[in-house]
Amino acid sequence: MTAAGAKMNSYLRGPFTVFGLVVAAVTCVLDQASKLYLLFVHDLPAHPVRLGPFFDFVLARNTGISYGLFQTNTALGQWVLLGIKVAAVILLWVWLARAGGRLAALSLGLIIGGAIGNGIDRLAYGWVVDFVFFHVSGANWRFDWYVFNLADVAIVAGVAGLLYESVAAGRAVKAP
Numbered sequence: 001m002t003a004a005g006a007k008m009n010s011y012l013r014g015p016f017t018v019f020g021l022v023v024a025a026v027t028c029v030l031d032q033a034s035k036l037y038l039l040f041v042h043d044l045p046a047h048p049v050r051l052g053p054f055f056d057f058v059l060a061r062n063t064g065i066s067y068g069l070f071q072t073n074t075a076l077g078q079w080v081l082l083g084i085k086v087a088a089v090i091l092l093w094v095w096l097a098r099a100g101g102r103l104a105a106l107s108l109g110l111i112i113g114g115a116i117g118n119g120i121d122r123l124a125y126g127w128v129v130d131f132v133f134f135h136v137s138g139a140n141w142r143f144d145w146y147v148f149n150l151a152d153v154a155i156v157a158g159v160a161g162l163l164y165e166s167v168a169a170g171r172a173v174k175a176p
Helices: 003-012 017-041 075-097 102-125 150-167
Strands: 049-052 055-062 128-137 142-148
Touching (some): 017 075, 017 128, 017 150, 055 142, 102 128, 102 150
Antiparallel strands (some): 128 142
16 A cells, blocks of 8 residues: 555545444434435325324425525535535544444434435435424414435434533544
């Protein structure tokens, strides 16, 4: 192996890298399986699912990023968002290679898997498939939460894990 290859290898491999990448792969597969089932087997666009007084499965086509920010309907805009996502995954992988424990690796794997799952949607459809819809209503008011998917849940859980490790575990997780 050349010196440059060894240096690149050191940026991408660490003691918990394989564990984190397995978590990322499982997260991505579960996310994609749920979306494919709801889109093409259940036909969610034609058959929304009411699961209770505050929880539904509906189809939302998210052409932006988290919480529907930076909506873009152009091909260039979608490619820019996809490029940003690819850069983020690479940086998270470098961080994963430096992870010093299983919680950090698990958390980073969840974030990477969620980002890749949403990236696959953007590549395949030009938008991200969101379907989980929480809402609460009273006599004269209604609160609708953002529509999200399993990849989003994984990303939030991963961020929560990193926050826990950096705050509650007594030692900070070091980013690259």
